[in-house]
Amino acid sequence: MNQSSSASTQSSSELSEVLSRCLTPSLMPVRYLNTPRPQPCPVIWALSFLRRSMIHERDLGDQYGAMALASVSEVLQNMDAPTDALRRRAEAEAYDYIANYTDLLAEAGASAQLLEGYQCVLQVLAALDLVRKQELLTGVLTSYARVQEVYEAMYVAHR
Numbered sequence: 001m002n003q004s005s006s007a008s009t010q011s012s013s014e015l016s017e018v019l020s021r022c023l024t025p026s027l028m029p030v031r032y033l034n035t036p037r038p039q040p041c042p043v044i045w046a047l048s049f050l051r052r053s054m055i056h057e058r059d060l061g062d063q064y065g066a067m068a069l070a071s072v073s074e075v076l077q078n079m080d081a082p083t084d085a086l087r088r089r090a091e092a093e094a095y096d097y098i099a100n101y102t103d104l105l106a107e108a109g110a111s112a113q114l115l116e117g118y119q120c121v122l123q124v125l126a127a128l129d130l131v132r133k134q135e136l137l138t139g140v141l142t143s144y145a146r147v148q149e150v151y152e153a154m155y156v157a158h159r
Contacts (some may be wrong), residue, residue, distance in 0.1 A: 021114040042151045043144050048074050049117045051139055068097055072121065079128050080143050091132070095125040127151040 050073040057065035072094040081087065102118040127150040132140045140146070 014071065024087055028108060037085060041144070041148055042124050042127075042155075043076060043079070043147055046121045050076070053117070068101075072098055072125075074132060076124065076128075079147060080141070083132055083142065087159070088132065091125065091128060095122065098122050098125065123155050124151060 050069050054066045054069045054073065066113060071090070075087075075091050075094040079089070098118055098121050102115060102122065105118065106115055124147065127147050128142070131146050131150050134140065135142050
């Protein structure tokens with residue numbers, strides 16, 4: 001087996017492992033939070049959207065794209081974990097990747113629905129960033145519910 005074939009096999013193996021981890025239902029509850037009109041939690045919605053996007057990228061043969069989306073998904077799945085420098089860096093990289101990818105999709109003429117999906121992921125990541133900054137100031141740990149509250153204050157109230 002040559003080096004290229006070995007690297008391809010390893011990359012395929014890594015992709016399968018990452019995708020299976022991200023596509024397996026997590027322990028995070030799928031629920032509706034109290035809102036005037038029951039709406040799915042944006043974090044849950046963003047994770048679901050990312051899972052569908054990972055499958056689509058994988059089916060297109062774009063292993064890099066699928067793995068990058070899996071990394072973003074892992075950031076969202078682990079948002080209630082304690083903050084450290086490595087986690088904050090992963091969150092910043094996830095935001096940058098989705099922002100750049102959304103711009104590329106817009107330039108390529110992607111559908112409005114697809115762009116709105118990635119925009120929602122960006123908004124959830126922005127809400128997470130704000131909650132993390134508040135965590136540093138107040139010591140109150142980040143939670144899915146807190147990210148939901150901040151998301152609603154930043155985006156839902158202005159629609």
